[in-house]
Amino acid sequence: MSEWLENHLPKVVLAPSFIAVLIFVYGFIGWTAWVSLTRSKLLPKYEIKGFIQYERLFDSPRWDTAINNLYIFGALFIIIAMVLGLLLAILLDQKIRVEGAIRTIYLYPMALSMIVTGTAWKWILNPGLGIESMVQGWGFTNFEFDWLVNPDYAIYTIVMAAIWQSSGFVMALFLAGLRSVDGEIIKAAQVDGIPTWRIYTAIIIPSMAPIFLSAFIVLAHLAIKSFDLVIALTGGGPGYATDLPATYMYAMAFSRGDIGQAASSAMIMMLVVFAIVVPYLYSELRAKND
């Protein structure tokens, strides 16, 4: 008996965690997928009725807004954070004296909760007392900056806060990438008299393609899951002008009591994440096994 246990102990130790993941990840995804095919409203029903919830979802103007917002927010957030992160990394890569301190400053927002970030930016962007009144106080009395409460522009305030929070992290990724480029090649290029900017555009940046991919995956993943920041900054408003899929799902699940809609919107979110992450993970795992 004890010999059997000793031989199988590794499996016995791993089993509880694995079973937990099977139930609470895969089982639960299955449950949500199932319920998304029913007419569940306040309580879940288990009789399958086809894709009726998905039809309702795609007909819903609120979901339409959420998806459009995800496009706008996702595209701007990913592009600007990557450009800014790369720029900061290149600037920091010039043998800067106080690099450690500067890096610490650029990266600290990543340690904060999105709720804290949202609270801070909500105050900064406050139309009556924030940046608007500050600039007006400088003499520009016609200056207007009411994006936070303007349904057409509120989504951009979320982009601003999200970039502040995450761009330092992208910088750290790129900086690690810049440092891993073969120093010999760069030296050879310098000896040949190639200007620094050409060394970056022709040698260093192209060799960092995998880092660009990682940064993209991380940022896209963050964008799709964005929830706390919207809640803290705009609460999804004005109206539902800044809804994202995550806030839509939450509203359906916990305040509207529409479990069918909550389940189907969660499934769409998962499909989007998987469409981005699965090819990446697959290629990563395969590369490691080779």
Add this chain to the structure above:
Amino acid sequence: MTDLSMPQSQTQTRSQSAVGKIALRWLLYVLLGLFALYYLMPLFVMLTTSLKSLEEIRTGSLISLPREVSFDAWKTAWSGACTGIQCEGLRPYFWNSVLIAVPAVAISTLLGALNGYVVAQWRFKGANIIFSLMLFGCFIPFQVVLLPMARLLGMMGIAGTIPGLIFVHVIYGLGFTTLFFRNYYVTIPSELTKAARVDGAGFLRIFWSIFLPLSLPIIVVTVIWQFTQIWNDFLFGVSFSQAGTQPVTVALNNIVNSTTGVKEYNVDMAAAIIAGLPTLLVYVVAGKYFIRGLTAGSVKG
């Protein structure tokens, strides 16, 4: 003539390029400084606003220093601000977060260490598939498990309780903690395990006396990662808590968005700093490990 002018013009361009280099260097530092100001500005504004009186906030500028430093807002934020009907400040919720984070971090780190040890050093058939399946769990948007988890917690009788939140954080932290330890233990030669087995050491003894003593750096990375994740969590906190068991992030959001009475911006800012302080402190003290966790969790995962 030409013989003389040649070196002269050369030295001229050389000194010109030297001046250009110094100017470029200055520009570089100015740019870096401006970006540093951009990242520091919100923290500065939060801090100064929290030290001003409401009167001064209404009349003064966003970025001006407080004329009179007052800690009243901090006192209110800690023990008097309203999160709805209750007006006990952040204090009880801050302790809720501690009560959730400490056991959840400890349990998920310990399980991750054991799992990572098995997956990296005791490869049995199917271990790789099991690891891949667990890894995958790191990437799901948690919205997809919210509804069934809410029902399950209800059935288990721990809905809206702190043990319930600990349970949720342990489960959904397992993928990352296992990944961290697995990637660390994979670099330790398997000959070590084999030699120890020949000497008669068993599974747990090898873990306890060989692997655990080697693990300090990865334990620090994992603990920091898990602590930051759990302390900053909002989605699980808002979905699975009830009045009295909310974590600090949920309470902060309630304070900021509570509509009763006069809007006290200084209290909001003090509360935000208090809620952010623990993770900020961890970052300042152990930034190196924090960054390592971030990159390991995102790049390799």
